[in-house]
Amino acid sequence: MPDTAPLAAPPPGTRPGFFAGRRPGRPGLAVFANAGDPPLAALPELAAMLDDHDVDCLELAVPFPGSATDGPVIRRSADRALAGGTTLESVLDAVAAVRPSLRRLRVALLADWSHSVRGTDLGHFARSVADAGCDALLLHGLPPRLRAAQYAAAHDAGLPLVTTCYAVSDPRTVAEAARHASAYVYLVAHYGRSGTRATAAPDRLAAALTALRAGTTSPVAVGFGVRTRADVAALEDLGADAAVVGSAGVARIEHALSQGRDPVGEFASFVRELRRPHP
Secondary structure, eight states, rough: OOOOOOOOOOOOOTTTTTTTBTTBOOOOEEEETTTTSSGGGGHHHHHHHHHHTTOOOOEEEESSOOTTTOOHHHHHHHHHHTTOOOOHHHHHHHHHHHGGSSEEEEEEEEEEIIIIIIIIIHHHHHHHHHHTSEEEEEOOOOOOOOHHHHHHHHHHHOOOEEEEEEOOOOOHHHHHHHHHHSSSSEEEESSOTTTTOOOOOHHHHHHHHHHTTTTTTTTTEESSSSSSSHHHHHHHHHHHHHHEOOHHHHHHHHHHHTTOHHHHHHHHHHHHHSOOOOO
C-alpha cells in the first residue's frame, strides 16, 4: 500500500521542540517510567524531580500487560501499576494535574493500541491526550492499516508524534518514521526486548542516523541497552540527539520499592549518575 504524505503536527503553544537544550557534551535525555509505578500519587514529585535534574523528556507509559518488546523489569513494573488500578483515564488526569508546573520537562505518552486504544475513535483519543497536556504520543502496536488515520488524527489534534524504527529496519520503514516524526524519532538500537545488553554495531547505528536525518528535521533519540553515562556519551558521539533510558531506571525504582525506600529519591540518584560529566 502506498505511503501517505506526512502531516506535521504543530508544536503545542510556544514551547520549544523536544531536546531543544541539547549541546555538545550535553545530549538530550529521555527516561521511561510506567505510570503507576511508583503509584500515581508520586507522579508530581517524580516529574518535578526530573524537571529539576536536567531531564528533557519523560516517556510515560500507560501500563499494559505482556508486552512482547519489553523484558522482565518493565513487565513487572507494568504489572505493579495495573494491580494498583492504573488506567488510561487516571494517567491522563495525573498528567493534566502536573503538566502546568513543569518548566522544561516534556511528557511523551506511550500507549498500547490493543490495551488502551482499540475500540476508541483515533481522533477522540488524540484529542484526549492533547487536552491532558501531553507533549507527544507514541502509539505502540498500532496495526499498519491504521497508520494513516493516526497521522491525520494527531495532526488535527495538534499532537506531535513519536515514530519508531530499528537500526536494521528496511529503507521504506526508516523513511516513513522520518517523514511522520513531529516530536522525535525513537531509533531502537536492536531487535529483542528492553533491558538487554546487545546493541547494534556502531556503524549500523550511524548509518541509520544518517538515513533518518535525510528525511526529517526532528531529533533522533536512541534507546534499548542504554544504562550508563558512558552509553549516553557513546550515542552522542555517533550523532544521536538524545538517549532513551528505560529498564535500568525502572530497576532502580523496583529495588527501592522492594527495600521500603523512596523510589523518587532512588531514581534521582540514577539520573544524577546519567548526567555526570563524561571524562
